Amino acid sequence: MNRIAPAVLAGLLALAAPVACTSPAKNSPGTSDSASHKEGAPVGKFGAPVEVGAKLHQNKATVTVRFLSAGSDVRVDLSGVDGLQVSGDASPVRGAQVQGASTQTFDVDFTPGAGRSHLVVTVSGTFDGNPLSKVASFSVGDATEAQQKSAGSVVTDESGQSIKLMQSTDAK
Template sequence: MNRMSFAVLPGFFALLALTACSSAAKSTPPSANSAATTEQAVHGKMEAPVVVNAQLEQSSARVTVRFDAPATGVRVSVHGLDGLTVTSQPTLADGASFPQATTASYDVAFTRGAGRSHLVVSVSGEFKGAQRTRVSTFAIGTPTDAQRSSNATKAEGANGERIKVMPVDPQ
């Protein structure tokens, strides 16, 4: 090879590298939706695209579920925590289908526990081809002194979130 080739060849490779870098810079940035999807994947598993609300009375609740995406094979169930006992049917829907933007309402009867107790609503089904679940809890009543002074050890997670470490129940 002659001396001219040795001088041109490095310039050619530099130009090729510069072109490759500039085409990568011109690529479209990720959309807001893909960033949100990535963020959700980092923070936890995907939940069912539903909104669950409950209007609580002394011994009953009106549970409303809004479906933000079409759903099939939907199961809506309720149960109680901390002494609350559901006295109506615990399964509100089983195998139901709902189009997007549909709202379903259910009446639930229960007996409250002492102090603060909770009504738990679980919605599961297939949303956009994937099995998803959402669980929502609704508190009713005022906590007793025993509930306020829980025997749980309180700690903080890596990101500053509150964590309660509960003792094992030896049943």
């Protein structure tokens, strides 16, 4: 009986360790831990200080990029996902200097893919001395029946959260 008690205690400590390390109270930005999180400070990944919007039409989009601060070597790239093909210049801005609080608008011609496809706008450059980027995606069309079907299997982790497992594909 004496030999079992240390093994059980060690097992319980091993199970409790991951829970203690991932406590939502310590990691939550809403806590009063002001030493690690200042009020109004950004949380998560830093991105380029831009806002990207698009008004989509039949085979055309009007893309608006609003710069919130000055930047250098700024580039705007347009691409498609799920069969969408961008017509014309896929990089309407290359190596540009932008002033803070400026807006640029582009008309983009494209051929949508079957069902739902996506127009992707990537803005990158140097802002406040840091290379940053931001990616925005805009869906075009309605999903086909095949696109609506689940491509992966759903499992539940030990905390009860659903996770979708997707098949990996090799990029060629």
